[in-house]
Amino acid sequence: MTLRKIISLSIALSFLVLLVTGILSYFQVYSRTVATLHTVFGGLFVIGVVAHLNNNFRSLKLYGKFNLLLPITLVLGLLFFAAFYQLKPFKSMMDFGAKLKASSGKEVNLSEYLVLEMGQEKDIGITIDLLRSEHYWHPQMAVWTEDSEGNYLETIFVSKATARGLFFGGRSKENFRTFDEKKDAVGDYRRVNALPVWSHKRGVTYADGMYVPTNKNPLPDAITGETLIDNFKLLTSVKRSDSFVLKMEINVAFDDNEYYSEYDFPDDEVYHNGTGQLGQPSIIFEAPIDMNDGKKYYLMELVGHGHHSGQTGEIYSDLSTLTTAKQIVERIVVGVNPNKEQQQIASTNK
Known part of the structure; x- marks a missing residue:
């Protein structure tokens, strides 16, 4: 009886x-402490439930005789399917929680992020707070601004491999982390399909007609950085503007699926150009920002994907062919902090 009491109390606690x-995770920004507690006690809960099932196995066998097992299994299966594939209303529920985090104004603990x-x-002043999801893995990334008409304004950040044309052919999932460090790596394969929306918006063509920087004409260090491999907070700034659209393009290599693989687009030579990094196209997030609306935080929304081989800068809103690419990012929150002069202008316009 004592063991049963211990198990029951452990499950309850x-x-x-x-x-x-769980409530804190839904309503507040990411906390490593909360996540750790949730994981540890989730494990204890599972152990307690297994022990409880073992102690009550005879009773459970009797319950199974009342034809309840099948309908309960079907209902739980449907709930699992809807939650796993982010169907409504679960997608709306999670989007609502993300928007609450974005509007809360609470600063995250920078010790839990790459800064x-x-x-x-x-x-x-701009802060970009990205919380990674399951398939966030060594992404190429670009952040830039546009005006309300979609005209390019300025680039804020670009991953170094794209900014300096550091890609080579012959990569694989196994040698990705070490391949570019080889002294004898040859064959300059710029990944024009990595960040096509940003590169076309920037509108700079090179000698071969491509829009991607080369290792002979790299972008300046002021806007380039190492690959951001974990949750991060980018602290940066943009030029004065009453309103603008902040955009981010992200691409992960080797995430091929049934729509984007070595067997697809056989006539597209650029897609099969030898980089060994075939996969799903880039994904694009955006947040329209109005300096006069009084908001300090905005949630970036996933609005589409780029061209599979980077031939155009178009954003394709149909996401039905993407799978793991939609699981790269959990959420991106943008913080806006105008300087005193910009605050005076905003107050005058009210």
Whole structure:
């Protein structure tokens, strides 16, 4: 009886911790402490449930005789399917939680993030807070601004491999981390399909007609950085503007699926150009920012994907052919902090 009491109390207390940490995770920004508590007590809860099932196995066998097992299994299966594939209303529920985090105004603990500070001398301070998801893995990334008409304004950040044309052929999932370090790596294969929306918006063509920088004409260090391999917070700034659209393009290599693989687009030579990095196209997020609306935080929305081989700068809104590419990012929150001069202008316009 004592063992049964211990198991029951452990399950109850574990459930209480899971309930509290689950609520905190839904309504508040990411916390490593909360996530750790949720994981640890989730494990204890599972152990307690297994012990409880073992102690009550005879009773459970009797319950199975009342024809309840099949309908319960079907209902739980449907709930699992809808949650796993982010169907409504679960997608709307998670989007609502993300928007609450974006509008809460609470600063995250920077010790839990990679922190990158660059180009903070301009008129409007910008913080970009990205929480990675399951398939975030060594992504190429570009962040830039456009006006309300879609005209390119300025680049804020570009991953170094793209900014300096450092890609080579012959990569694989196994040698990706070490291949570019080889002294004898040859064959300059710029990945024009990595960030095509940003590169076409920037509108700079090179000698071969491509829009991607070469290792002989790299972008300046002021806007380039190492590949951001974990949750990060980018502290930067943009030029003065009453309103603008912040955009981010992200691409992960080797994430091929049934729509984007070595067997697809056989006549597209660029897609099969030898880089060994075939996969799903880039994904694009955006956040329209109005300096006069009084908001300090904005949630970036996934609005589409780029061309599979980078032939155009068009954004394709149909995401039905993407799978793991939609699981690269959990959420991106943008913070806006105008300097005193910009704040005076905003107050005058009200």
